[in-house]
Amino acid sequence: MICGIKKSGKPDLALLVCPAGAKPAAVFTTNKVTSAAVQVCRKHVKSPRVCAVVVNSGNANACTGKVGIDNAITMCAQTASLVAHRSCLVSRVTGCEPRNILVASTGIIGEQLPIEKIAGGISKAAKKLSASGSAGLDFAKAIMTTDTKPKQAVRRLKISGAKITIAGAVKGAGMIAPNMATTLLFITTDVAMTKTLLGKALKRAVGNSLNKLTIDGHQSTNDTAIILASGLANPPKADPIVSPCPRYKQFAKVLGDLCDDLARQMALDAEGATRLFKVVVKGAATRADAAKACRAIANYPLVKCAVNGADPNWGRIICAVGSVGVKLKPEKLLCKLGDITVFKNGAPRKFDVKKARRIVAQTEHTITVDLGAGKQSDFCYGCDLSAEYVRINAEYHT
Numbered sequence: 001m002i003c004g005i006k007k008s009g010k011p012d013l014a015l016l017v018c019p020a021g022a023k024p025a026a027v028f029t030t031n032k033v034t035s036a037a038v039q040v041c042r043k044h045v046k047s048p049r050v051c052a053v054v055v056n057s058g059n060a061n062a063c064t065g066k067v068g069i070d071n072a073i074t075m076c077a078q079t080a081s082l083v084a085h086r087s088c089l090v091s092r093v094t095g096c097e098p099r100n101i102l103v104a105s106t107g108i109i110g111e112q113l114p115i116e117k118i119a120g121g122i123s124k125a126a127k128k129l130s131a132s133g134s135a136g137l138d139f140a141k142a143i144m145t146t147d148t149k150p151k152q153a154v155r156r157l158k159i160s161g162a163k164i165t166i167a168g169a170v171k172g173a174g175m176i177a178p179n180m181a182t183t184l185l186f187i188t189t190d191v192a193m194t195k196t197l198l199g200k201a202l203k204r205a206v207g208n209s210l211n212k213l214t215i216d217g218h219q220s221t222n223d224t225a226i227i228l229a230s231g232l233a234n235p236p237k238a239d240p241i242v243s244p245c246p247r248y249k250q251f252a253k254v255l256g257d258l259c260d261d262l263a264r265q266m267a268l269d270a271e272g273a274t275r276l277f278k279v280v281v282k283g284a285a286t287r288a289d290a291a292k293a294c295r296a297i298a299n300y301p302l303v304k305c306a307v308n309g310a311d312p313n314w315g316r317i318i319c320a321v322g323s324v325g326v327k328l329k330p331e332k333l334l335c336k337l338g339d340i341t342v343f344k345n346g347a348p349r350k351f352d353v354k355k356a357r358r359i360v361a362q363t364e365h366t367i368t369v370d371l372g373a374g375k376q377s378d379f380c381y382g383c384d385l386s387a388e389y390v391r392i393n394a395e396y397h398t
Contacts, residue, residue, distance in 0.1 A: 003121025005058035013121035014142035022228035025199035029223035036068035076101035185225035192234035209259035272388030290378035298382030308384035312356035332372025
């Protein structure tokens with residue numbers, strides 16, 4: 001829906017409605033400064049049941065004080081009223097109050113929301129609610145900021161005879177770093193599961209996907225990942241999932257795969273990005289060291305620039321690893337680009353430079369480093385750094 005938040009005139013407001021209600025779970029940014037939407041959503045997600053999510057793009061509603069909080073609550077109140085009482089909806093929802101609405105915002109920090117425009121947009125969006133694929137695509141487009149394309153994924157599985165669907169839409173192209181990766185993520189599913197287990201599955205899925213993604217090493221004020229479970233896929237005589245049993249593990253694994261898919265889509269649509277690379281660190285003394293080394297490589301501007309230029313410059317990778325204080329043994333250090341070993345036991349190896357360039361020039365490739373200090377490992381995703389990234393961020397506010 002276009003309600004006039006964005007100067008570009010592009011879609012900037014979306015509604016996600018659960019006519020039968022849904023159990024909610026969410027994870028949020030760990031930034032000490034959070035948007036009004038995050039503050040309100042953290043409270044509302046504690047409700048046992050949620051009716052809808054209202055999202056705006058083009059304005060983060062962050063660093064906006066009490067007015068920002070009031071505006072976020074107003075968005076929830078209006079959405080609740082429309083969902084509960086308007087005949088324009090596909091299906092009315094009973095017992096829907098503001099606390100049963102989740103809210104998210106993304107965009108420019110430090111500007112008050114044009115709440116009158118948003119109110120009009122919510123009313124218009126309510127009239128266009130649909131369960132169609134095109135409506136889902138419209139939702140994915142409306143939450144975008146510097147994204148160049150909508151990002152969606154769907155997975156289907158069977159659990160105890162029930163056909164389960166998990167669908168997700170995500171936005172995020174810049175200000176992305178772990179804990180959690182800067183984004184807005186919305187997932188819906190019809191699985192029947194306790195709220196506690198739903199939250200556990202989401203946290204793990206995000207931890208192994210979006211939290212493994214770093215675009216520019218910077219974290220936003222608005223990061224929000226929400227999952228809503230209606231329970232409607234449950235057969236009449238089947239029990240809901242109430243323990244971390246094999247059924248839960250099956251669901252959690254597929255949810256993780258969906259989130260990994262979305263994280264990869266984000267990396268390839270990052271601001272100015274042309275290539276995605278995965279960093280795998282092995283031989284670390286601790287898991288924390290492995291994670292730290294991964295992110296050091298993926299965040300290092302010189303590594304990112306080398307990837308942009310398809311340059312197999314392994315020296316920058318080794319430099320990044322050695323600069324972050326992790327335990328390593330220089331005489332055992334190893335580095336691989338794809339399947340080519342370029343550095344081993346602390347010394348360079350002869351390798352086919354043209355082949356190595358072709359590997360780095362691929363849309364996706366893997367960098368592997370062994371620290372030679374232990375048995376722990378970890379990974380993360382990164383992308384190249386281009387001149388386009390600077391242009392986009394230099395012109396973002398203006």
